[in-house]
Amino acid sequence: MNQLQQRNRSLLIKLLAGAVLMFGFGFLLVPLYDVFCDITGLNGKLQNTGALTQEYAINDKRKVRVQFLAVNNESMPWRLDPQLAEISVHPGEMTQTAFMAFNPTNSNMVAQAIPSVAPSEAAPFLHKVNCFCFEQQPLAAGEKREMPLVFMVDDELPKYITTITLSYTLFDITPEPRPVSSVFTVPARSVL
Amino acid sequence: MGSLEQPVHSTGHHGPATGITRWLYTTNHKDIGTLYLLFSLMMFFIGGCMALTIRAELFQPGLQLVRPEFFNQMTTSHGLIMVFGAVMPAFVGLANWLIPMMIGAPDMALPRMNNWSFWILPFAFTMMLSTLLMEGGGPNFGWTFYAPLSTTYAPPSVTFFIFAVHMMGISSIMGAINVIATILNMRTPGMKLMDMPLFVWTWLITAFLLIAVMPVLAGVVTMMLMDIHFGTSFFDAAGGGDPVLFQHVFWFFGHPEVYIMILPAFGVVSEIIPTFARKRLFGYTSMVYATASIAILSFIVWAHHMFAVGMPLAGELFFMYSTMLIAVPTGVKVFNWVATMYRGSMTFETPMLFALAFVVLFTIGGFSGLMLAIAPADFQYHDTYFVVAHFHYVLVPGSVFSIMAAAYYWLPKWTGHMYNESMGKLHFWLSFIGVNVTFFPMHFLGLAGMPRRIPDYALQFADFNMVATFGAFLFGFSQLLFVYNIISCIRSGKKATDNVWEGSHGLEWTLSSPPPYHSFTEPPVFKHPYKDNG
Numbered sequence: 001m002n003q004l005q006q007r008n009r010s011l012l013i014k015l016l017a018g019a020v021l022m023f024g025f026g027f028l029l030v031p032l033y034d035v036f037c038d039i040t041g042l043n044g045k046l047q048n049t050g051a052l053t054q055e056y057a058i059n060d061k062r063k064v065r066v067q068f069l070a071v072n073n074e075s076m077p078w079r080l081d082p083q084l085a086e087i088s089v090h091p092g093e094m095t096q097t098a099f100m101a102f103n104p105t106n107s108n109m110v111a112q113a114i115p116s117v118a119p120s121e122a123a124p125f126l127h128k129v130n131c132f133c134f135e136q137q138p139l140a141a142g143e144k145r146e147m148p149l150v151f152m153v154d155d156e157l158p159k160y161i162t163t164i165t166l167s168y169t170l171f172d173i174t175p176e177p178r179p180v181s182s183v184f185t186v187p188a189r190s191v192l
Numbered sequence: 193m194g195s196l197e198q199p200v201h202s203t204g205h206h207g208p209a210t211g212i213t214r215w216l217y218t219t220n221h222k223d224i225g226t227l228y229l230l231f232s233l234m235m236f237f238i239g240g241c242m243a244l245t246i247r248a249e250l251f252q253p254g255l256q257l258v259r260p261e262f263f264n265q266m267t268t269s270h271g272l273i274m275v276f277g278a279v280m281p282a283f284v285g286l287a288n289w290l291i292p293m294m295i296g297a298p299d300m301a302l303p304r305m306n307n308w309s310f311w312i313l314p315f316a317f318t319m320m321l322s323t324l325l326m327e328g329g330g331p332n333f334g335w336t337f338y339a340p341l342s343t344t345y346a347p348p349s350v351t352f353f354i355f356a357v358h359m360m361g362i363s364s365i366m367g368a369i370n371v372i373a374t375i376l377n378m379r380t381p382g383m384k385l386m387d388m389p390l391f392v393w394t395w396l397i398t399a400f401l402l403i404a405v406m407p408v409l410a411g412v413v414t415m416m417l418m419d420i421h422f423g424t425s426f427f428d429a430a431g432g433g434d435p436v437l438f439q440h441v442f443w444f445f446g447h448p449e450v451y452i453m454i455l456p457a458f459g460v461v462s463e464i465i466p467t468f469a470r471k472r473l474f475g476y477t478s479m480v481y482a483t484a485s486i487a488i489l490s491f492i493v494w495a496h497h498m499f500a501v502g503m504p505l506a507g508e509l510f511f512m513y514s515t516m517l518i519a520v521p522t523g524v525k526v527f528n529w530v531a532t533m534y535r536g537s538m539t540f541e542t543p544m545l546f547a548l549a550f551v552v553l554f555t556i557g558g559f560s561g562l563m564l565a566i567a568p569a570d571f572q573y574h575d576t577y578f579v580v581a582h583f584h585y586v587l588v589p590g591s592v593f594s595i596m597a598a599a600y601y602w603l604p605k606w607t608g609h610m611y612n613e614s615m616g617k618l619h620f621w622l623s624f625i626g627v628n629v630t631f632f633p634m635h636f637l638g639l640a641g642m643p644r645r646i647p648d649y650a651l652q653f654a655d656f657n658m659v660a661t662f663g664a665f666l667f668g669f670s671q672l673l674f675v676y677n678i679i680s681c682i683r684s685g686k687k688a689t690d691n692v693w694e695g696s697h698g699l700e701w702t703l704s705s706p707p708p709y710h711s712f713t714e715p716p717v718f719k720h721p722y723k724d725n726g
Contacts, residue, residue, distance in 0.1 A: 004378070012373060018403050020407070021407075022404050025408065112430050112431075
């Protein structure tokens with residue numbers, strides 16, 4: 001029986017190694033997913049962030065509409081509104097705009113905005129030079145602040161895309177979230 | 193390896209130990225098989241009671257019996273218990289009982305690990321069921337536990353759920369390793385891989401699937417654990433994670449998992465139909481290759497569960513066509529079963545009735561699966577009762593019927609007594625009618641737009657829901673007949689012969705009924721069941 005036991009043991013070790021390997025593979029799926037999304041540009045995730053690395057010529061003949069949206073994740077009490085709902089830009093032109101953020105609660109909070117671009121094919125051609133979404137944004141109780149955004153649309157953008165929607169979802173990432181109650185009346189959209 | 197073989201001094205069989213320790217310490221494949229099967233039966237009834245709670249609440253529109261929070265816990269627990277507690281352990285129990293007897297081995301290859309893999313399960317399920325009594329209730333996020341429902345918005349008991357899943361995973365992986373080691377190393381001399389009974393083949397392939405995907409499930413619940421307690425953001429968009437990633441990783445496990453629950457059923461049916469058709473199985477080789485192709489294809493189709501998450505067209509098309517491709521090997525199997533029966537001299541004992549119902553009703557489930565595979569149509573069916581009807585057709589009259597067929601087919605071998613045939617037939621007909629009355633109307637409900645996992649519904653769905661509830665109670669209570677039949681068979685059935693069935697074939701039927709506690713201590717001489725008699 002010894003020989004059989006040895007064969008069983010070596011098979012056991014191989015199969016256990018297989019199981020451990022697959023456990024690792026499960027975690028490997030996480031970076032693979034990101035790589036896959038980067039390559040295909042799916043998911044509307046932005047890849048071109050930070051200062052521009054090359055010169056881009058301005059194409060005066062073409063105009064692209066860029067729309068701005070901001071939504072709150074569930075239970076996030078802030079107001080985040082774009083200064084302009086829509087801008088028409090020339091490809092290659094550096095444009096600055098801003099969002100207004102307001103913390104209507106009586107506690108200091110920290111937020112993180114997560115951007116997404118639609119259609120997702122446009123994501124690789126939208127360069128964000130500076131954005132409030134690069135960092136966590138703290139706002140004191142009742143504080144209101146302008147959040148800047150500097151961007152540029154690449155002329156390589158496929159011709160059939162005439163409108164790009166840039167939307168932000170605002171998440172509450174205050175450490176140890178405490179119950180928040182609104183003490184300041186949330187002003188109407190037009191006031192912000 | 194040059195060492196002396198230990199001479200065997202004991203003569204005759206030494207029987208099992210007595211008392212509770214027999215079951216706690218046992219390393220005997222027959223004892224462990226029995227434990228698995230009884231455990232699965234118990235879980236089948238617990239999960240069944242949850243199903244009846246769901247159906248009772250849905251008997252009429254409006255909220256009558258339970259609160260929506262509890263309803264969600266019922267749908268979730270019902271799914272988890274039936275998948276991990278009833279169907280999977282039942283097949284492992286069948287594997288334990290049958291594989292050594294079918295391949296002429298004295299026991300499983302790793303008997304001590306076998307004891308472990310069973311005894312983890314009762315603890316895992318006690319822990320999971322205990323969460324129902326905890327503050328905040330048990331898991332309420334659906335059996336697929338999508339993040340962030342199962343992370344950010346989960347009840348505090350979710351940590352216990354995660355550890356229960358870890359334990360089930362460890363149990364399944366150990367069971368699978370044991371099955372592979374037994375099949376590859378312990379076959380009687382002369383039995384080649386392509387001589388093995390189809391039940392053994394399907395289990396070999398299933399075991400590889402288990403080793404490949406159970407660790408991925410363990411991985412995904414570990415990521416949940418880290419998101420909940422250790423501040424990572426695998427699935428939390430605020431920290432740069434992505435909830436859709438959860439669905440990808442989950443279904444990378446989940447789709448092979450559904451084949452883990454159906455491939456051994458194919459094996460069971462491929463044993464039973466030739467016996468009662470009194471013909472050899474048609475297309476043995478194609479059956480083996482079809483099983484292997486289904487297993488391989490199962491790794492590249494997972495995203496058909498998530499057509500509605502916003503995949504690009506290329507993704508939708510890829511997963512749509514690859515899913516439809518699975519219908520080819522599955523069709524090969526169905527045609528082979530039909531061809532086996534063609535011009536056979538068939539008799540319709542209870543196991544055969546269940547096997548025939550399996551072929552017909554599983555095929556219906558397969559067809560609704562094809563309908564769901566059509567990506568544009570799936571946008572309409574997604575998350576409706578049509579999906580519920582589909583997977584219950586493949587799991588209840590599919591997997592569960594095959595387990596019942598197997599129980600009736602091998603029960604005389606296991607116990608040495610015949611079960612009550614007329615009671616078995618009655619059980620079959622009540623189950624057959626009950627299953628169809630329960631699940632067929634769900635197709636119509638789903639096509640009409642009734643969403644799944646809701647405790648209350650719009651008035652136009654009332655009639656079909658009432659019908660389904662009647663069917664569910666009929667099906668549920670007729671299972672008591674099954675239990676009664678098993679108990680009376682063990683205690684007082686009439687003596688069974690060694691081959692039990694006229695057309696039975698294979699090594700397990702060469703043993704006495706019941707088989708000795710230690711069987712095949714000497715490897716039996718293998719004669720091919722088909723080749724030797726032309």
